[in-house]
Amino acid sequence: MSDNTNVTRKPEAPASEMALLPPVDVIEDAGGITLYADLPGVPKDKLTLQVEGDTLTIEGEISLAAPEGMESSHAEVNLPRYRRAFTLSKELDANKVSAEFNQGVLKLRIPKAEHAQPRRIEIAVM
Amino acid sequence: MLYRSVFPRDLLSELDRLQREMQQSYEFSPSIRGLARGGFPAINVGNTPHSIEIYAFAPGIDPATIDVQLEKGVLTIAGERASVMPPKEANATVHIDERFSGRFRRVVTLPDDADPNAVSAKYRDGVLHVSVQRRQAAQPRRISIE
Numbered sequence: 001m002s003d004n005t006n007v008t009r010k011p012e013a014p015a016s017e018m019a020l021l022p023p024v025d026v027i028e029d030a031g032g033i034t035l036y037a038d039l040p041g042v043p044k045d046k047l048t049l050q051v052e053g054d055t056l057t058i059e060g061e062i063s064l065a066a067p068e069g070m071e072s073s074h075a076e077v078n079l080p081r082y083r084r085a086f087t088l089s090k091e092l093d094a095n096k097v098s099a100e101f102n103q104g105v106l107k108l109r110i111p112k113a114e115h116a117q118p119r120r121i122e123i124a125v126m
Numbered sequence: 127m128l129y130r131s132v133f134p135r136d137l138l139s140e141l142d143r144l145q146r147e148m149q150q151s152y153e154f155s156p157s158i159r160g161l162a163r164g165g166f167p168a169i170n171v172g173n174t175p176h177s178i179e180i181y182a183f184a185p186g187i188d189p190a191t192i193d194v195q196l197e198k199g200v201l202t203i204a205g206e207r208a209s210v211m212p213p214k215e216a217n218a219t220v221h222i223d224e225r226f227s228g229r230f231r232r233v234v235t236l237p238d239d240a241d242p243n244a245v246s247a248k249y250r251d252g253v254l255h256v257s258v259q260r261r262q263a264a265q266p267r268r269i270s271i272e
């Protein structure tokens with residue numbers, strides 16, 4: 001958008017960049033947030049996790065072992081890629097995200113920053 | 127639930143899909159086993175001259191607990207996926223709950239030339255890949271003209 005000579009509308013993302021939206025579970029407890037995402041068919045080296053500013057992006061390329069000359073006759077997973085982005089809130093510590101990826105399920109743990117940990121507030125009786 | 131896809135796409139392609147599915151349900155008599163699409167696991171099917179390849183997208187399941195059966199030309203994939211939801215008494219909040227959990231079963235009708243004695247199944251990266259060979263006799267043969 002920095003190029004202001006470009007007055008035409010931003011072109012649609014090319015078909016090769018279209019992606020499926022992976023289903024997720026997001027659970028929050030006192031210590032932080034746990035996110036699970038289903039990314040079946042993505043090998044470990046084709047998974048990309050990125051935190052940029054306060055945006056967390058999960059992206060994965062599907063790689064299936066298909067025999068030579070296979071023609072698809074029915075496809076419910078009909079794009080070769082998953083992508084999903086989340087906006088993190090500032091009490092989460094994006095530098096301490098830990099990730100596990102096992103049999104197509106990504107598990108992310110995003111802890112809350114030290115200062116945002118729950119504290120019991122004493123009530124002073126006057 | 128009927129029209130919910132496991133992997134939704136953007137709105138335009140969703141509308142496109144809805145239109146296609148509505149057309150299909152009006153134009154053809156639906157299969158006796160219900161809608162061909164939707165449900166868990168998502169399934170892709172491919173064909174080669176020698177085999178039928180079925181891919182079931184079932185991540186996070188112990189392969190030993192997946193039940194794959196082939197009976198009278200119908201392939202059944204069944205199993206169960208455990209929930210990751212915290213117990214009620216835990217002090218946790220569920221913000222998004224989209225992933226499938228519980229028992230699942232999906233069936234695929236195989237073509238007549240599928241050989242029930244030549245089936246192999248592999249589980250990798252959360253995808254179950256079942257490969258069913260076609261019978262030799264059914265493979266196309268070039269007939270020479272004398």
